[in-house]
Amino acid sequence: MNQFFMNDKSDLVNEAIEGALISTPFHNLSKLEVDADIRVVVRNDWDKSKVALISGGGSGHEPAHVGFVGKGMLTAAVCGDIFASPSVDAVLTAIINVTGDAGCLLIVKNYTGDRLNFGLAAEKAKKLGYQVELVMVKDDISLPDNPQPRGIAGTALVHKIAGYAAEQGLALAEVVKRANQAIEHTNSIGLAFGTCHIPGEARDERVDAGHSELGMGIHGEPGVSTLKTQNSREIVAIVTEKLQQLLPGDKKVALLSNNLGGFSALEMAVLTREVLASPLGEQITHLIGPATLVSALDMKGFSLSTLLLDADTEQALQAPVEAFGWQPLVTLQPLKSQQGEKATQQLNFSPSANAHNGRIIATVCETLIALESELNKLDARVGDGDTGSTFAAGARKILKQHQQHELPLDKPEQLLTLVGEQLAVVMGGSSGVLMSIMFTSAGQKLEQGESLAQALQYGLARMKHYGGAQVGDRTMVDALEPAFNALASGKDLAAAADAARIGADSTAEMTAAKAGRSSYLNQESLNGVKDPGAYAVQQVFAALNS
Numbered sequence: 420m421n422q423f424f425m426n427d428k429s430d431l432v433n434e435a436i437e438g439a440l441i442s443t444p445f446h447n448l449s450k451l452e453v454d455a456d457i458r459v460v461v462r463n464d465w466d467k468s469k470v471a472l473i474s475g476g477g478s479g480h481e482p483a484h485v486g487f488v489g490k491g492m493l494t495a496a497v498c499g500d501i502f503a504s505p506s507v508d509a510v511l512t513a514i515i516n517v518t519g520d521a522g523c524l525l526i527v528k529n530y531t532g533d534r535l536n537f538g539l540a541a542e543k544a545k546k547l548g549y550q551v552e553l554v555m556v557k558d559d560i561s562l563p564d565n566p567q568p569r570g571i572a573g574t575a576l577v578h579k580i581a582g583y584a585a586e587q588g589l590a591l592a593e594v595v596k597r598a599n600q601a602i603e604h605t606n607s608i609g610l611a612f613g614t615c616h617i618p619g620e621a622r623d624e625r626v627d628a629g630h631s632e633l634g635m636g637i638h639g640e641p642g643v644s645t646l647k648t649q650n651s652r653e654i655v656a657i658v659t660e661k662l663q664q665l666l667p668g669d670k671k672v673a674l675l676s677n678n679l680g681g682f683s684a685l686e687m688a689v690l691t692r693e694v695l696a697s698p699l700g701e702q703i704t705h706l707i708g709p710a711t712l713v714s715a716l717d718m719k720g721f722s723l724s725t726l727l728l729d730a731d732t733e734q735a736l737q738a739p740v741e742a743f744g745w746q747p748l749v750t751l752q753p754l755k756s757q758q759g760e761k762a763t764q765q766l767n768f769s770p771s772a773n774a775h776n777g778r779i780i781a782t783v784c785e786t787l788i789a790l791e792s793e794l795n796k797l798d799a800r801v802g803d804g805d806t807g808s809t810f811a812a813g814a815r816k817i818l819k820q821h822q823q824h825e826l827p828l829d830k831p832e833q834l835l836t837l838v839g840e841q842l843a844v845v846m847g848g849s850s851g852v853l854m855s856i857m858f859t860s861a862g863q864k865l866e867q868g869e870s871l872a873q874a875l876q877y878g879l880a881r882m883k884h885y886g887g888a889q890v891g892d893r894t895m896v897d898a899l900e901p902a903f904n905a906l907a908s909g910k911d912l913a914a915a916a917d918a919a920r921i922g923a924d925s926t927a928e929m930t931a932a933k934a935g936r937s938s939y940l941n942q943e944s945l946n947g948v949k950d951p952g953a954y955a956v957q958q959v960f961a962a963l964n965s
Contacts, residue, residue, distance in 0.1 A: 630647055
């Protein structure tokens with residue numbers, strides 16, 4: 420089964436290139452119209468007066484290579500199919516269309532197909548009279564005994580260094596020299612939790628759950644070893660040690676933190692933090708990323724690249740470009756913090772006695788505690804089975820304070836506010852916050868001189884505002900609102916209890932819930948079952964009226 424967002428695999432690369440050209444903010448890219456099988460993206464502001472830079476390779480590494488075409492970086496990118504080198508004809512087409520008297524430099528990742536096809540195209544171009552040179556990026560240090568190290572994300576750094584040199588109008592020989600220096604001074608290593616998903620093919624699941632593969636290639640090639648961890652600190656310690664072993668201890672470096680396609684921004688931020696906190700971080704003065712520069716489709720992994728810095732290299736990295744895939748160089752500074760003030764509200768009250776209010780508190784709390792099992796069973800049919808426990812937890816907390824004479828019973832406005840504060844802490848999930856909003860808001864209205872019934876109406880209105888539930892949505896609101904309305908209209912407690920019962924009964928006839936966990940259930944699951952919150956309200960008012 421296909422798990423790749425596309426229309427037709429045969430059109431995927433062409434359609435992706437078109438999307439990239441349309442969306443570039445610089446409006447500086449064009450596709451050469453030559454042949455359907457030749458995909459060459461070029462700068463449309465190029466005048467051939469300077470050394471042309473051409474790179475490319477298989478698609479699937481976006482934004483490389485099209486994302487690095489533009490002023491200050493590449494002149495052209497040659498795109499092959501997914502993970503397949505472009506043809507010799509495609510590379511030669513790029514050369515003859517962008518190369519002037521200043522000559523052309525091909526920047527190639529060290530893979531056999533790219534070396535051969537770009538190399539043959541270079542030789543053919545030379546025979547046609549073009550001045551062409553080729554450099555091979557081989558920054559992957561994960562396989563130290565490999566005589567042909569692979570080119571990975573460090574290629575983007577070479578594009579930037581060579582691109583700056585070419586933009587300054589330097590001769591081809593000098594551009595080649597600076598590109599080779601960048602290659603020599605760049606080291607990269609990658610790690611992935613799993614390989615990438617190639618369009619139209621099943622995903623290779625060779626990496627076991629909870630493991631990671633050090634040095635997995637950007638086409639999914641096997642790495643050097645499997646690590647029995649996905650812990651960020653353990654992994655970063657391993658990869659940074661390997662990078663640091665190859666660095667002169669007295670040299671400062673720039674770090675490229677590259678997403679291979681499947682890491683979230685959250686994970687990349689953790690990665691960057693861990694690297695800068697490692698011993699390697701002491702040598703890092705500049706940062707590129709964290710970002711996706713050279714991906715491996717959707718591979719869940721990353722690569723780190725270090726580049727030795729000198730004044731010329733730093734200047735080249737800092738120079739602005741008009742290439743949408745590049746990320747600006749960041750000069751690292753110490754982490755800053757700012758002293759803040761904790762947002763806390765200390766309630767200033769003194770415990771006080773009021774027999775009437777005390778009886779109300781005790782009745783409400785004891786009723787909810789006694790209903791715990793019944794409410795849980797009811798909620799198990801329409802929710803996650805914890806309504807009773809949630810309400811009982813809040814009730815136990817308030818009842819305990821009442822029994823220990825810690826409540827301001829003679830100050831209803833303070834009492835409601837205190838209850839609201841306690842429920843937000845003790846009752847889990849959204850129900851605790853909603854009840855806290857209602858009681859806290861009601862306490863504010865009481866303090867402003869409103870009656871208790873009006874204050875409760877206002878508190879319910881604020882709960883509805885933030886929670887989103889209305890009468891008819893199959894929640895406790897269906898019982899609370901008619902009960903509070905009865906009290907506000909001057910009716911007695913018996914009328915309020917009757918209104919709560921009718922409201923709760925109505926929830927059993929509602930065919931759909933529009934709020935809470937019940938909103939995810941079908942009609943059959945809800946038929947004849949009262950909403951647990953509404954039923955709790957019904958029982959509390961019944962107990963108060965008895």
